[in-house]
Amino acid sequence: VLIAGNWKMFKTPSETAEFCAALRDREAELEDTDVVVCPPYTSLHHAVSVLAGTSIAVFGQSVHWASEGPYTGEVSATMLGELGVTGAIVAHSERRQLFAETDETAALRVEGALDGGLSVIACVGETESEREAGETDAVLRRQVEALRVVVDEDHLDRLALAYEPVWAIGTGRTALPDDAGLIAGLIREQLRETLNTEMGEQVRILYGGSVNPGNIKDFMAKTNIDGALVGGASLDPDQFAAIVRYRI
Ligand code: PEP
Numbered sequence: 001v002l003i004a005g006n007w008k009m010f011k012t013p014s015e016t017a018e019f020c021a022a023l024r025d026r027e028a029e030l031e032d033t034d035v036v037v038c039p040p041y042t043s044l045h046h047a048v049s050v051l052a053g054t055s056i057a058v059f060g061q062s063v064h065w066a067s068e069g070p071y072t073g074e075v076s077a078t079m080l081g082e083l084g085v086t087g088a089i090v091a092h093s094e095r096r097q098l099f100a101e102t103d104e105t106a107a108l109r110v111e112g113a114l115d116g117g118l119s120v121i122a123c124v125g126e127t128e129s130e131r132e133a134g135e136t137d138a139v140l141r142r143q144v145e146a147l148r149v150v151v152d153e154d155h156l157d158r159l160a161l162a163y164e165p166v167w168a169i170g171t172g173r174t175a176l177p178d179d180a181g182l183i184a185g186l187i188r189e190q191l192r193e194t195l196n197t198e199m200g201e202q203v204r205i206l207y208g209g210s211v212n213p214g215n216i217k218d219f220m221a222k223t224n225i226d227g228a229l230v231g232g233a234s235l236d237p238d239q240f241a242a243i244v245r246y247r248i
Helices: 013-026 040-053 077-083 093-098 103-113 128-132 138-150 152-158 175-194 198-203 218-219 235-246
Strands: 001-008 034-038 057-061 087-090 117-125 160-161 204-208 227-230
Touching: 001 117, 001 204, 001 235, 013 034, 013 077, 013 235, 040 077, 057 117, 057 235, 077 103, 077 128, 087 103, 103 117, 103 152, 117 138, 128 138, 138 160, 138 175, 152 160, 152 175, 152 198, 160 175, 160 198, 175 218, 218 227, 227 235
Parallel strands: 001 034, 001 227, 034 057, 057 087, 087 117, 117 160, 160 204, 204 227
Antiparallel strands: none
């Protein structure tokens, strides 16, 4: 199970250090779950320092595909890696909607990050209007296919896909666990079809969209959901730890 907290543009370096110290103190309670925090770039160093020696990993919120170059505002896998950051979110819907991320740039980022030694949480999901137009399956198929073609078989254990219906992010509205489970099943099927069966099983599929301590169990009960990407509820160490400890 993988539970990742996406902090978006929240928490300064000192707030990050405070949060990470609180989470570190609770490490023994975090079960055998892979726990990841994704602070803003300016807070990554503080998160890595405070969490050093724990099993809690620190990821960036995006990453460029080149190792260096004239790309103002971007950072590379090499730069993140030297900092002690071990992975990155790619193509979050806010990047797709507000910062012109496309399936093509998402694929390049996934490839660059995996080749650069990072783990990746790549986000897919339909918007409300796509959902209403009955296009959910087609949109997901297109988004997953774009990512799949760049993934080297040797890197599959470092790749997770997050199914995040855009209308459920930061809205307090969640997908019905049954629907999320069904869509995770479709994504799994697509991975199995295009990779070989065994490899399709290796990629972890997360659900994201208004996950909280009260609803996490319902999502985790679904066969093809292997974890969660959590936004708002990951900003508070008590709530985030409660989500990680959903089994109790
Ligand atoms: C997210 O940002 O990935 C997310 C799922 O946000 P929230 O949990 O706040 O809906």
